[in-house]
Amino acid sequence: MTSKLTRQRDADRAVEVFPDFPPRDDMENYIHMYRPGHPGALHRHLGMSNTIVVLGEAPLRWTPGQQQGHRIPDLTVSFNADMDLATRQKGYSIVDQGKPPDFVLEIASETTGRQDYTDKRVDYAAFGVAEYWRFDSSGGQYYDAPLAGDRLVEGAYQPIEINETESSRLWGHSDILNLDLCWEDGVLRWWDPVSRRYLLTYDETDDQRLAAEARAESAEARADSAEARVRELEAELERRRQS
Numbered sequence: 001m002t003s004k005l006t007r008q009r010d011a012d013r014a015v016e017v018f019p020d021f022p023p024r025d026d027m028e029n030y031i032h033m034y035r036p037g038h039p040g041a042l043h044r045h046l047g048m049s050n051t052i053v054v055l056g057e058a059p060l061r062w063t064p065g066q067q068q069g070h071r072i073p074d075l076t077v078s079f080n081a082d083m084d085l086a087t088r089q090k091g092y093s094i095v096d097q098g099k100p101p102d103f104v105l106e107i108a109s110e111t112t113g114r115q116d117y118t119d120k121r122v123d124y125a126a127f128g129v130a131e132y133w134r135f136d137s138s139g140g141q142y143y144d145a146p147l148a149g150d151r152l153v154e155g156a157y158q159p160i161e162i163n164e165t166e167s168s169r170l171w172g173h174s175d176i177l178n179l180d181l182c183w184e185d186g187v188l189r190w191w192d193p194v195s196r197r198y199l200l201t202y203d204e205t206d207d208q209r210l211a212a213e214a215r216a217e218s219a220e221a222r223a224d225s226a227e228a229r230v231r232e233l234e235a236e237l238e239r240r241r242q243s
Contacts, residue, residue, distance in 0.1 A: 016064040018091035028109045037202035053078040059091035077103040100128035103176045113142030137186040147183040
């Protein structure tokens with residue numbers, strides 16, 4: 001039996017490419033998505049497989065040539081899909097991929113805030129996106145809530161429960177990713193309930209690398225010192241034998 005992906009994945013065939021769209025004119029995605037390195041951290045956590053699509057600010061619609069109705073999610077995740085195809089097409093085509101994305105996240109901005117929890121919510125449900133999440137660093141100034149998620153049930157979105165553990169921390173669980181999305185003092189974090197750890201940001205990963213290098217250098221210095229001390233003792237013993 002030929003799978004949907006097999007039907008779509010002829011690497012040599014010409015593919016229809018999405019047109020270029022103007023970049024965002026605000027800093028929200030850079031601050032809350034790219035500077036921390038969330039797309040890369042997610043892709044590493046999910047397995048770095050070419051059958052897992054992780055895209056940031058890439059167009060989404062039925063086909064690249066569709067004249068109207070495109071959306072550009074801030075983050076798109078799709079399983080059993082084709083990352084190479086998405087890269088070649090510069091976006092996510094539901095028809096060419098053979099399925100809608102499984103997860104979409106929008107980051108609030110002043111210019112697009114209201115659309116994200118009204119019009120886009122309707123469109124993502126129509127596309128068949130299984131989970132649609134929204135994050136507002138302002139705490140609800142741009143959205144109707146600091147953190148919100150919806151799960152597609154029989155073609156309609158049903159709200160995902162958002163928990164408040166402290167006044168400065170909200171979280172909800174994504175069944176699709178098996179991760180908790182967290183709003184912490186206006187910062188987006190991803191919590192793995194299995195390992196009971198956050199996915200690391202770029203800075204945290206770099207801090208761990210530097211700390212490991214420092215430990216290795218310290219261990220090497222201690223080993224060198226011990227070796228030097230052994231040589232001193234051996235020299236002293238040899239001197240005594242000859243005296």
